[in-house]
Amino acid sequence: MSVHKNKLYDIIFESDTPAGKRFDLVLIVSIILSVCVVLLDSVDYYNQKYGDFLYLFEWLFTIIFTLEYLLRIYCIKRKFLYMKSFFGIIDFLSIIPTYISIFVPASRYLSVIRVLRVLRIFRILKLMLYIGELNLLLDAAKSSRRKITVFMSFVITLVIIIGCIMYLVEGESNGFTSIPRSMYWAIVTITTVGYGDISPQTEWGQALASLAMIVGYATIAVPTGIITAEFTSMTHKLKYKVCTGCGNEDHEEDAEFCKICGTELGK
Numbered sequence: 001m002s003v004h005k006n007k008l009y010d011i012i013f014e015s016d017t018p019a020g021k022r023f024d025l026v027l028i029v030s031i032i033l034s035v036c037v038v039l040l041d042s043v044d045y046y047n048q049k050y051g052d053f054l055y056l057f058e059w060l061f062t063i064i065f066t067l068e069y070l071l072r073i074y075c076i077k078r079k080f081l082y083m084k085s086f087f088g089i090i091d092f093l094s095i096i097p098t099y100i101s102i103f104v105p106a107s108r109y110l111s112v113i114r115v116l117r118v119l120r121i122f123r124i125l126k127l128m129l130y131i132g133e134l135n136l137l138l139d140a141a142k143s144s145r146r147k148i149t150v151f152m153s154f155v156i157t158l159v160i161i162i163g164c165i166m167y168l169v170e171g172e173s174n175g176f177t178s179i180p181r182s183m184y185w186a187i188v189t190i191t192t193v194g195y196g197d198i199s200p201q202t203e204w205g206q207a208l209a210s211l212a213m214i215v216g217y218a219t220i221a222v223p224t225g226i227i228t229a230e231f232t233s234m235t236h237k238l239k240y241k242v243c244t245g246c247g248n249e250d251h252e253e254d255a256e257f258c259k260i261c262g263t264e265l266g267k
Helices: 003-013 018-041 044-075 079-083 086-093 096-100 105-124 128-143 145-170 179-190 203-233
Strands: none
Touching: 003 018, 003 044, 018 044, 018 105, 044 079, 044 086, 044 096, 044 105, 079 086, 086 096, 086 105, 096 105, 128 145, 128 203, 145 179, 145 203, 179 203
């Protein structure tokens, strides 16, 4: 990289330098303020009284974040790898809703997704341990996806069966007007949400509901147990080194080269 790009990279991607720390702090304050603008704009009172100003501020923050996103792409070596990384995707998604709002006005409220960018505060406050633990949790969830898929298939099958039986037992007179509506009741019951908009009135229906409630605890316990087992089985070290080539932070403490793009770490 050129001297200019190196300096820009240090400011934007690194938080060890005074300039980099100031940049990140200003960025996080801007993110929080922009999210507050979106939240206030959704309130009728503030929208009617200050709607024009809030809309102006929303565009101001969007332009700032757009320039920042383009600068990140400009100063990094492996541009595409950054763009498809977690933070790269979040950076892009945080600015695109405002542009879409030109055609679909309500989409601008999706800009609240930029609050995820505050995760960068972990780097600023030297809390990369939490990023490492987040990576472990994501890896555990990814490793468990087949088991969870099988379990969820079983739950869906169970919902269909319970819904059909409840439709036959209770019938339209008790609010179970169709099998899909009965399946909706089964989902609400099994997930322990319990809206109470429809409920079984017969003894057999209540017995089936009791069974569904008991089964409902498994929908929480089983996936949690599967992911926990995978999480505890992972013994690799937490990772924290940042690659100057692609911005990837997923590296072992003693790693010398980026496992994504091969760039020498610390260079």
